[in-house]
Amino acid sequence: MLTCKEFMQELNDYLDETVDIELRRKLEVHITECPNCFVILDTTRKTIQVYKGMQPQVLPQEVQARLMKAVERKMAARKPGISS
Amino acid sequence: MPAATETGIFDESALVARAREGDLAAFNELVGRYSRKIYRLAKHITQNDEDAEDVLQETFLKAFEHLSGFQGQSKFYTWIVRIAVNESLMKLRKRKSDRTVPLDEPLDTGEDTVVREIAVWDENPEQQYSREELGKILEESVDSLKPAFRTVFVLRDIEELSTEETAEALGISVPAVKSRLLRARLQLRERLTRFFKRKGEDVFAYL
Numbered sequence: 259m260l261t262c263k264e265f266m267q268e269l270n271d272y273l274d275e276t277v278d279i280e281l282r283r284k285l286e287v288h289i290t291e292c293p294n295c296f297v298i299l300d301t302t303r304k305t306i307q308v309y310k311g312m313q314p315q316v317l318p319q320e321v322q323a324r325l326m327k328a329v330e331r332k333m334a335a336r337k338p339g340i341s342s
Numbered sequence: 343m344p345a346a347t348e349t350g351i352f353d354e355s356a357l358v359a360r361a362r363e364g365d366l367a368a369f370n371e372l373v374g375r376y377s378r379k380i381y382r383l384a385k386h387i388t389q390n391d392e393d394a395e396d397v398l399q400e401t402f403l404k405a406f407e408h409l410s411g412f413q414g415q416s417k418f419y420t421w422i423v424r425i426a427v428n429e430s431l432m433k434l435r436k437r438k439s440d441r442t443v444p445l446d447e448p449l450d451t452g453e454d455t456v457v458r459e460i461a462v463w464d465e466n467p468e469q470q471y472s473r474e475e476l477g478k479i480l481e482e483s484v485d486s487l488k489p490a491f492r493t494v495f496v497l498r499d500i501e502e503l504s505t506e507e508t509a510e511a512l513g514i515s516v517p518a519v520k521s522r523l524l525r526a527r528l529q530l531r532e533r534l535t536r537f538f539k540r541k542g543e544d545v546f547a548y549l
Contacts (some may be wrong), residue, residue, distance in 0.1 A: 270524045274505075297460050298531070300455065304538070305531045308468055309499050312480055314378040315385075321395050328399045329373055331368050332406050 260288045265295050274301055358418050361495045362409050369409070373402050376419060379501065380426050388432035389485055390437070397433060401426040416510070421505065423509040427493070434489060459535050467538030483533040488524055494519055495526035 260268075265288050272277040272285050301339045360368035384397035395478075405412075405422050412421055434468065468476050484492060497508040498519070510517045 270520060270527065274440065282381075293461050294391060297462055298479075299474075300460075301538075302527050302531045303533060304463055305527060305534055306468070306499050308476075309484075309530075310496075310502070311468075311538045312477070312500065312549070314382045315477075317381050321381065321398070322409050324395070325377060325399055326370075329370070329402055329406065332403050335371070342387070 259291075260284050262288075262292060262295055265289075265292070269299065269302065272299070273306065335340075354418060355414060358412070358414060362412070369406060372405075372418060376422060377402070379419075380422060383423065383426055383496060383501055384430050386484060386500070387427065387489070387493055388433045388437070393430070393433040393437065395424055397429040400429045403431075416507070420507050420511070422538075422549050423497070423501065423503065423507075427497070431493075435477045444521075459532055459539075461535050461539035463538040464540050467534075471537075480538050481535070482532055486533065487529060490525035491522050491529065494522040495530070496549070499527070 265285060268277060268281065268285055272282065277285065289299055357368050357371060361372060372407050374413065380401050381394055381398045384394040384401075385391070388394050404425050412418070433522055464470065471479065484495065487495065493512060494508060497503045497511060498505065503511065505516055505523075508523075509516045512519070
């Protein structure tokens, strides 16, 4: 039986699905017996999900315009990768 | 115009190869693909609009300049992320030169992973808030993390780089990425719990 501390050490790898089957089974046994660790696992998983669902903010038009202008200037000055 | 201006299906390595050969439209296409993500990344790290814009420009200008040195072993995106991270960290250091930015602070002793609040969340907590409110909660929570944790979290969980790519981009070890990511995730979980916990019942009622 894993301790809560051991469970926490493996939490990331479990969430990222990089633990082997044997360890995965032990972790899953732990959460059936430990409601606290279950809640931590569940809410940490939701934390990651909610951030993954976040859309990149729109690039302000003027920022985009200035970027393209800077890139154009650079391009006009020389071709890529050819150091002066 | 060459096919490089078509988005989506175009094979990226071919696009990069054309840009390297001097196809300006191909390079512009790459800028268009990644400018939003690079800007977001820069904003998360620098927490400043002006710095983020500087980083955005510097990143693509440097990428253009050093394109011939890009070997194509890593993805183009990973490569420019690395440039953007370096530029962002420089900005951060410059801005906070009077304070220490602990980007290379020692590994954790486990103290920071202590969990203080354990509460069940609502089924779909994000639905309690408008898109705008939710965005604000998420941004502010990430921004409240220390730079060392924030940077790792942004690269791994927002920009979705692998652990190895994140380590490479930040010039730190894989164990350091893992340790910081765990702390970042747990700290965010803790912060979001304040907003997302199920209301109207004893949080320990399920025990």
